[in-house]
Amino acid sequence: MQIITVKNFTKDYGNEKGVFGVSLHVEEGEVYGYLGPNGAGKSTTLRHLMGFSKPDSGTLSINDLDSWKDKTDIKKDVGYLPGEIALPEDMTGIEYLKLIDKLRKTNDLSYANELIEYFELDTQVKIKNMSKGMKQKIAIIMAFMHDPKILLLDEPTSGLDPLMQEKFINLIKREKQKGKTIILSSHIFEEISKLCDRVGILKKGKLIKEVVMADLRHTKNKTYKIEFKNENDFNKIRDLYPSDVFKADKNQAIISIVDEEINSLISNLSSCDLLFLKEEKHTLEDYFMKFYGDEENV
Ligand SMILES: Nc1ncnc2c1ncn2[C@@H]1O[C@H](COP(=O)(O)OP(=O)(O)OP(=O)(O)O)[C@@H](O)[C@H]1O
Ligand SMILES: [Mg+2]
Numbered sequence: 001m002q003i004i005t006v007k008n009f010t011k012d013y014g015n016e017k018g019v020f021g022v023s024l025h026v027e028e029g030e031v032y033g034y035l036g037p038n039g040a041g042k043s044t045t046l047r048h049l050m051g052f053s054k055p056d057s058g059t060l061s062i063n064d065l066d067s068w069k070d071k072t073d074i075k076k077d078v079g080y081l082p083g084e085i086a087l088p089e090d091m092t093g094i095e096y097l098k099l100i101d102k103l104r105k106t107n108d109l110s111y112a113n114e115l116i117e118y119f120e121l122d123t124q125v126k127i128k129n130m131s132k133g134m135k136q137k138i139a140i141i142m143a144f145m146h147d148p149k150i151l152l153l154d155e156p157t158s159g160l161d162p163l164m165q166e167k168f169i170n171l172i173k174r175e176k177q178k179g180k181t182i183i184l185s186s187h188i189f190e191e192i193s194k195l196c197d198r199v200g201i202l203k204k205g206k207l208i209k210e211v212v213m214a215d216l217r218h219t220k221n222k223t224y225k226i227e228f229k230n231e232n233d234f235n236k237i238r239d240l241y242p243s244d245v246f247k248a249d250k251n252q253a254i255i256s257i258v259d260e261e262i263n264s265l266i267s268n269l270s271s272c273d274l275l276f277l278k279e280e281k282h283t284l285e286d287y288f289m290k291f292y293g294d295e296e297n298v
């Protein structure tokens with residue numbers, strides 16, 4: 001069942017800034033990673049899902065409610081963690097969380113208290129005297145404390161130290177087990193790879209790629225870098241693998257194959273004089289980094 005649906009969403013801020021014709025959906029219980037360079041339009045999409053602003057065209061909906069027209073009802077079952085947090089400076093952490101609880105009419109601080117302890121947050125401190133990480137923890141608790149079925153999290157671990165980032169990852173794993181539907185915008189590949197079922201990559205306001213993380217984790221593609229001692233062998237292999245990368249000045253080849261092709265590659269290389277053969281490791285970071293570069297589509 002689709003819980004979050006974005007259809008042809010456009011918000012044009014002028015000068016090619018904004019979001020242009022983005023369509024995506026998130027299934028019930030799914031964790032969807034929203035990835036992309038600064039200014040790509042991630043926060044804009046999440047803000048429009050929350051109904052803070054009207055789209056120029058297209059529709060955004062959560063639980064079959066229109067984000068703009070039904071913006072009051074939508075908020076009841078959604079926890080939103082904004083990318084930029086603005087909190088009332090003169091309140092203490094606990095005063096603010098109590099106020100949120102009152103405004104939401106939830107009258108239940110039990111999960112908030114659990115999370116305060118979990119994140120080791122001193123809530124007696126005035127917000128103006130809190131560190132960046134402490135404020136981020138308040139925002140996290142605010143998003144989670146009413147136990148909403150849907151979570152929209154905009155760079156949730158920004159400002160958290162590595163230990164707290166790990167705690168946050170474990171919290172999301174627990175929430176996922178409870179069946180929550182989550183969008184997580186992030187620049188941290190490790191976070192994305194540990195948590196997400198699918199990832200959408202946004203660039204210059206357009207969704208340029210969607211990836212099923214399980215496919216990426218179990219990819220059977222391997223890349224080998226080979227340097228030949230002589231040009232003849234180099235040329236022979238180039239003829240056999242015309243679509244791969246060959247650097248004639250160095251007699252080097254970068255050949256990508258699926259695992260089943262390894263025997264034929266070894267047999268083709270067996271008659272060649274090699275200087276080296278090594279497997280190039282692909283990390284998830286390598287995979288995602290190419291989308292951050294200048295090429296339009298990879
Ligand atoms: N209210 C606004 N008025 C004008 N331009 C805006 C407005 N909101 C966002 N933009 C522009 O739209 C683009 C997308 O911004 P957005 O904040 O959605 O990016 P982002 O993907 O969240 O980036 P980051 O990774 O830096 O958080 C940017 O170029 C931004 O300057
Ligand atoms: Mg943002």
